[in-house]
Amino acid sequence: MVSTRKPYKGYRLLFAELIITLVIVVAMSQSVCATDDSTISDHVIQKAGKLRLYDDPVWLAIGHYQQNSKGWISTVADPRFFLSERGKTDPKAELEATIRAFFAPRVNIEEHATSRFVARLAWLRERGVLSEDELPSFHDTNYEKLLAEVRPTKILLAFPSPLAEGMNSAFGHVFLIFVHDDRSPLLAPSVSYAALIDKSRGVLYPILGLAGGFKAYYTTQTYTEKLKEYSAIDCRDMWEYELTLRPDEVERIFQHTWEMMHIYSWYYFLDENCSYGVLALLNTARPGLCSPAIDRRLFILPLDVIRQVREQGLVESTRYLPSVLTSMRTLAQKLSNSELVAAKAMACGKEDPMQVLKNTNSVTPATMLDVAMSLAQIRVDTGEASVDEHQKIMGSLIRAVQNTQTESRSDDIPDVPPYPETAHLPSRLSTGVAIRNDTVYWLAGIRPAYHDFLDPSEAMDPAVQLQLMATEVLVDKTGDIAEWKLCLFDMETLRPCDTLYAPLSHRLKVSTIYRNEAISPSEWNCETEGGLGYSYALFERTLVYGMGEVDLQTRTLQGDTWMGVGPSGGFVTDLPWKARAFFKGRYQINSVDPDCLRFDLSAGYSIAVTKQMSIAIQYVKEMIIGEESDTELRLEGRLYF
Amino acid sequence: MTFRSLLNFTLMCFSLALIALFTGCAAIVSSPDQQLVFTTEPTKAEIYVNGSKMGTTPCNILVPRRRPPPSIILKKEGYEDTPVVFTSKYNPWIIGNVLWGYCSLTAFTVDFNSDKSIMYYPDTFLTTLSPLEGTTPEQKNSAEKQKQKSKVVRFVAANYDALVLELSKGSGDHLTALFDLMEIPAANRENAVTKLKPLYIKYDNPVELGRAIELEFPR
Numbered sequence: 001m002v003s004t005r006k007p008y009k010g011y012r013l014l015f016a017e018l019i020i021t022l023v024i025v026v027a028m029s030q031s032v033c034a035t036d037d038s039t040i041s042d043h044v045i046q047k048a049g050k051l052r053l054y055d056d057p058v059w060l061a062i063g064h065y066q067q068n069s070k071g072w073i074s075t076v077a078d079p080r081f082f083l084s085e086r087g088k089t090d091p092k093a094e095l096e097a098t099i100r101a102f103f104a105p106r107v108n109i110e111e112h113a114t115s116r117f118v119a120r121l122a123w124l125r126e127r128g129v130l131s132e133d134e135l136p137s138f139h140d141t142n143y144e145k146l147l148a149e150v151r152p153t154k155i156l157l158a159f160p161s162p163l164a165e166g167m168n169s170a171f172g173h174v175f176l177i178f179v180h181d182d183r184s185p186l187l188a189p190s191v192s193y194a195a196l197i198d199k200s201r202g203v204l205y206p207i208l209g210l211a212g213g214f215k216a217y218y219t220t221q222t223y224t225e226k227l228k229e230y231s232a233i234d235c236r237d238m239w240e241y242e243l244t245l246r247p248d249e250v251e252r253i254f255q256h257t258w259e260m261m262h263i264y265s266w267y268y269f270l271d272e273n274c275s276y277g278v279l280a281l282l283n284t285a286r287p288g289l290c291s292p293a294i295d296r297r298l299f300i301l302p303l304d305v306i307r308q309v310r311e312q313g314l315v316e317s318t319r320y321l322p323s324v325l326t327s328m329r330t331l332a333q334k335l336s337n338s339e340l341v342a343a344k345a346m347a348c349g350k351e352d353p354m355q356v357l358k359n360t361n362s363v364t365p366a367t368m369l370d371v372a373m374s375l376a377q378i379r380v381d382t383g384e385a386s387v388d389e390h391q392k393i394m395g396s397l398i399r400a401v402q403n404t405q406t407e408s409r410s411d412d413i414p415d416v417p418p419y420p421e422t423a424h425l426p427s428r429l430s431t432g433v434a435i436r437n438d439t440v441y442w443l444a445g446i447r448p449a450y451h452d453f454l455d456p457s458e459a460m461d462p463a464v465q466l467q468l469m470a471t472e473v474l475v476d477k478t479g480d481i482a483e484w485k486l487c488l489f490d491m492e493t494l495r496p497c498d499t500l501y502a503p504l505s506h507r508l509k510v511s512t513i514y515r516n517e518a519i520s521p522s523e524w525n526c527e528t529e530g531g532l533g534y535s536y537a538l539f540e541r542t543l544v545y546g547m548g549e550v551d552l553q554t555r556t557l558q559g560d561t562w563m564g565v566g567p568s569g570g571f572v573t574d575l576p577w578k579a580r581a582f583f584k585g586r587y588q589i590n591s592v593d594p595d596c597l598r599f600d601l602s603a604g605y606s607i608a609v610t611k612q613m614s615i616a617i618q619y620v621k622e623m624i625i626g627e628e629s630d631t632e633l634r635l636e637g638r639l640y641f
Numbered sequence: 642m643t644f645r646s647l648l649n650f651t652l653m654c655f656s657l658a659l660i661a662l663f664t665g666c667a668a669i670v671s672s673p674d675q676q677l678v679f680t681t682e683p684t685k686a687e688i689y690v691n692g693s694k695m696g697t698t699p700c701n702i703l704v705p706r707r708r709p710p711p712s713i714i715l716k717k718e719g720y721e722d723t724p725v726v727f728t729s730k731y732n733p734w735i736i737g738n739v740l741w742g743y744c745s746l747t748a749f750t751v752d753f754n755s756d757k758s759i760m761y762y763p764d765t766f767l768t769t770l771s772p773l774e775g776t777t778p779e780q781k782n783s784a785e786k787q788k789q790k791s792k793v794v795r796f797v798a799a800n801y802d803a804l805v806l807e808l809s810k811g812s813g814d815h816l817t818a819l820f821d822l823m824e825i826p827a828a829n830r831e832n833a834v835t836k837l838k839p840l841y842i843k844y845d846n847p848v849e850l851g852r853a854i855e856l857e858f859p860r
Binding site: 182225366398 | 799
């Protein structure tokens with residue numbers, strides 16, 4: 001027994017020694033490798049340092065660095081984006097850490113810096129500081145698979161037109177599409193920059209949106225899905241701008257988009273928004289595209305991006321994509337009212353299309369069916385019809401189409417409206433005189449964004465008024481401020497109804513006024529107005545509307561409150577010579593004291609002198625029964641910038 | 642009561658009725674649950690809402706309106722578990738409460754802070770399940786073919802309305818995209834339109850139509 005155990009102990013010792021030796025050898029070899037990699041990375045860092053690549057505009061662009069009074073700072077907030085602890089504020093440290101990370105042991109291919117930071121790697125190779133021999137590339141990575149599938153050769157910039165239904169869509173939107181020449185853009189992926197909004201924050205939601213309280217990410221979707229969202233569901237017309245970027249520039253944007261996936265920045269509704277995100281991507285292709293002129297603005301709007309790429313000569317071609325609603329309305333112009341009623345009945349499943357076509361003597365039955373199909377699509381996309389119901393309706397419409405002779409379709413395509421970037425600039429300075437109850441004031445105002453009914457309507461939606469943070473002062477002849485007015489928010493959307501489709505029109509305005517007129521005591525007035533109703537198009541260029549309105553005013557210094565309820569109505573119209581006019585009447589009953597009544601009248605006329613300059617005249621009369629009425633006439637010059 | 646008082650009273654009642662009509666809409670359209678429609682390619686995937694099995698595709702299920710929204714996962718043997726991604730947005734009808742301001746402050750506050758104000762978007766899902774990656778080249782190739790096939794079905798189903806409209810005219814962006822996806826050469830596309838038309842009559846279910854197109858135009 002003893003003799004058999006001794007050799008066993010000896011083997012065990014030998015085995016242990018062998019293992020230790022192996023561990024030492026492996027550790028030494030690893031150490032040698034690490035030393036080798038570290039030597040190469042130091043060498044590459046030296047080369048990059050000599051070339052001052054950390055100051056290179058492309059490096060600063062792909063790091064999203066911006067200069068402030070203290071130096072550089074990246075707008076990216078996610079720590080995973082930075083490989084150096086000081087990376088957010090130190091482009092040099094980040095560059096060095098990136099090079100070191102490229103030479104780090106290759107354990108998990110997808111998590112390795114060379115697979116994650118593909119734009120950084122490609123740029124270093126392009127600058128000649130990192131060769132394939134020094135750092136061989138991984139193959140068959142997820143990025144390479146994606147690149148092989150998409151093979152982007154050009155980029156489209158898409159602009160869905162504004163939808164004044166809420167702040168997040170009120171100024172429009174921009175996103176990019178990576179297109180391959182041989183494939184339909186509809187199959188291509190799109191990338192947009194959007195906030196991940198947590199609406200559980202309740203009333204804090206808009207404040208957090210303004211103050212950078214939400215994380216924003218680059219997100220991808222196929223262009224088809226985007227088109228469905230904007231064109232069919234939201235009924236927004238779209239514009240596509242093909243950009244004249246070189247293949248290497250397209251590839252860098254694609255690479256950088258990959259780098260930015262799942263990386264967050266803080267979202268600021270006014271400036272670091274979807275437009276900023278798109279500019280930041282374009283900036284990596286051609287640094288300087290995001291010009292300081294645009295950086296200095298309080299707002300960056302989607303149209304600013306379009307103007308910027310247009311000014312930079314980056315637009316190769318432009319394409320207009322009418323929404324399903326616009327296309328339907330164009331087709332509907334060919335139909336009589338009875339045909340429209342029949343088309344609506346078919347789209348709502350109230351009448352069998354075959355039966356309708358049998359009984360009609362219409363010369364445009366195919367157009368009737370197309371209108372019915374478009375309306376059916378709008379109804380299901382807006383939730384007015386269920387999916388099951390919709391499928392049945394579409395089935396019956398398709399069967400009817402097959403039995404219908406197609407008429408000429410030459411005028412089916414909507415006219416192309418003026419390019420949206422040709423509209424007046426969003427910010428406005430105004431100055432002029434106001435005569436209020438026989439007293440003359442000088443007025444001056446500034447409005448950061450965006451458009452009102454008296455601004456030039458060329459390339460703007462004539463049915464939408466949207467103003468943010470518009471402020472105005474009235475100064476009397478002694479030089480004292482008689483009134484200071486801040487309109488925080490003013491949105492009015494007149495969506496015309498017709499036989500086929502009857503959307504609601506609405507308005508909401510929140511403002512505050514400080515009055516310090518010599519003839520009356522000072523007062524601070526906060527006002528919230530809202531309304532819902534319907535509008536109709538008349539004579540092609542005129543919209544008439546009627547609404548039910550509520551107006552709440554609190555005069556804080558006097559401590560009294562007005563809560564008016566009542567109807568309102570008016571019109572907005574385009575006139576010859578680039579002029580516009582509006583009229584509005586409103587009757588209000590104070591719900592606190594029904595004997596207290598108010599009648600408001602307002603009218604305005606403006607004429608565009610140039611695209612960026614207009615002159616406006618407005619008349620306002622407010623009559624409260626039992627009190628003296630207020631009348632104001634004003635003449636102002638407006639400059640857009 | 643003078644005529645003027647009567648007129649004022651009538652107008653006020655009319656306006657308040659209008660307000661009640663609009664603000665009441667939130668309550669009318671906002672039940673505690675919302676119906677979501679699920680279709681998968683391939684079908685018969687199990688739908689799990691917060692871990693509980695709620696149905697098998699294709700089906701419609703009622704999902705409670707909640708903040709945060711429930712987690713929904715589609716499961717099928719041989720395929721990767723697929724989470725359903727959707728967002729919640731505020732029910733547009735509660736804008737009635739906002740617009741009508743302080744008259745309906747209570748209604749607005751109640752709706753805004755309750756889960757009734759939530760609307761899930763989108764409410765119709767067509768999800769293509771990804772086959773679990775095989776290990777052999779044959780398995781990988783088969784998975785790749787399945788993915789490509791699913792793309793056609795998914796595209797047809799997601800763009801059914803647009804395709805139908807374009808088919809009646811004989812051309813359009815969506816039709817071009819479909820032909821690109823199916824790799825049909827430009828010269829054969831006119832023929833393809835002719836072949837497609839009867840399929841649209843035969844199948845009014847978008848997913849079935851997608852499958853039929855796949856069979857009609859094998860690659």
